[in-house]
Amino acid sequence: MIQAYSIENGHMVLREGLPTEAELRAAVWIDLLHPTMAEEHAVQTALRVEVPTREEMQEIESSSRLYKEGDDLFLTANFLYGMDVGEFGSTAITFVLTNTTLITVRYATPKAFPTFAARCQKAPMMLHSPDGVMLHLFEQIVDRLADILERIGGDMDRASTKSFQAARGDMKVNQRSAALKDVLITLGQVGEVTTRASETLLGLNRILTFVGAEKSIAIRKENQGIIKTLVRDVRSLVEHANFLNSRATFLLDAVLGIINVExxxxxxxxxxxxxxxxxxxxxxxxxxxxxxxxxxxxxxxxxxxxxxxxxxxxxxxxxxxxxxxxx
Incomplete structure (x- = not known):
């Protein structure tokens, strides 16, 4: 599916399906979700840029994920998705940044994407330039990760309270066992989410470092300050994710110790x-x-x-x- 975003008369225009060549060239942001061969060919023909295949996006070496062809940047990283539906995972998303258009290629939908699209509907100026779209989208992803880590911290607080209440409280053995089992499941989910969030943050940090080295070409002067803010926010979230991982490990050891005592x-x-x-x-x-x-x-x-x-x-x-x- 193709979603082409452009600005006409100060308003955002969204074209779906298979836009014409002229419409694709006029788009500031082209979002490819599960693209077909016909859709990939249409984008490649209109913009004269090679769209990476799904197999190429899965490659893990840095040279295959972050590279430059002419003035076009190809940036790929894994992003956390599916937290709202309870079936979360990581998916590779590629950002192709040209002088006129940002192309995103993805096979899943992190919540940051529809949220950012809704923000663009209210504030069309966010689609002023392709590099601005990419950086503002990164801001939305970082905000989403911050919310997820905050929620995970709350889950961990409740798990900690529940585990120590079960250890101190006058419960029946089966009730205490059920409570500790729930805590173990929660801690396992916390560890999985923080690991995937850390993977997303690491990918973002690599992208920002790469873009920062090419900012004189790829990033307009008015948007360069956003990179510094994003780098600072990503680093702070990495530290917080590491803290949550350490705390989850401590709580896991504590719960296993309680079970061992029982x-x-x-x-x-x-x-x-x-x-x-x-x-x-x-x-x-x-x-x-x-x-x-x-x-x-x-x-x-x-x-x-x-x-x-x-x-x-x-x-x-x-x-x-x-x-x-x-x-």
Whole structure:
């Protein structure tokens, strides 16, 4: 699908489907979503620029993701998407920056893209230049990542409170286990999201560094200040994402420690029970043997004496464990 954005008479004009060559040349921003071969060919013919294929976008070496052909810049990075629907992931998006047009090639829809398009509808001047469109789109992506990291921080706060409440509270074992399981799932999701967010920020940082080196050609003078702001914001978010990762690791260790303590308590209970039952079992085994000459079997008090002896030998280990502080 092609979405071509241009400004006519001070208003944003959006053309979808397969615009004409003239309409494509007049566009400031051309957004290709799951482009067909016909759509790629139309853009390449109109703008005389090579649109990277999906296979080329997946290449991970830096020289294949950030390069220059003539005056055109080709910038590719992985971006986080799908947080709103709960099925998040990372997708490669390519930005082709020419002197007249910004071309974006993508196969998923991070929320920053429709949000930015809606902002352009209200403020058409954001489409004044292709480099301005790209930098403002980067600003929207950074704002979106900041919101995601803030939400993840809140999820982590709730997970931390829930885990320590489960450890201190007077809950049943199954309720405590369910609570700790939920915390582990939350921490796993937090770690996955922060990792993908860090990947997005790293890709943005590489793009900004590359564009900064070429800014005299690719970026208009009035937009060069945006690069410095973006670099500063990206670095601050990278630090915050690293902090969240460290905190998630700490909480994961704490929850696993709580689970380990719970398991040790259960094992200790079974150990005490087995040790306390060993002497009574021995006594019962002795008097359960079928030997002919066992004088105690003929005593009037033999049965209650054996029962009492089994009770005493079962209670004494428990008292001993309590005295030692093992219970």
């Amino acid at each position: 398991q040790n308590g259960i094992i200790k209970t079974f150990t005490v029970v087995s040790v306390a039952l060993m002497p009574p079992t021995l006594i019962a085994s002795v008097y359960g043997m079928n030997f002919q000459h066992m004088p105690e079997l003929e005593w009037m008090i033999g049965y209650p004496l054996a029962i009492g002896l089994m009770i005493c030998t079962g209670v004494l280990p428990v008292l001993y464990f309590k005295q030692k502080g093992w219970l």
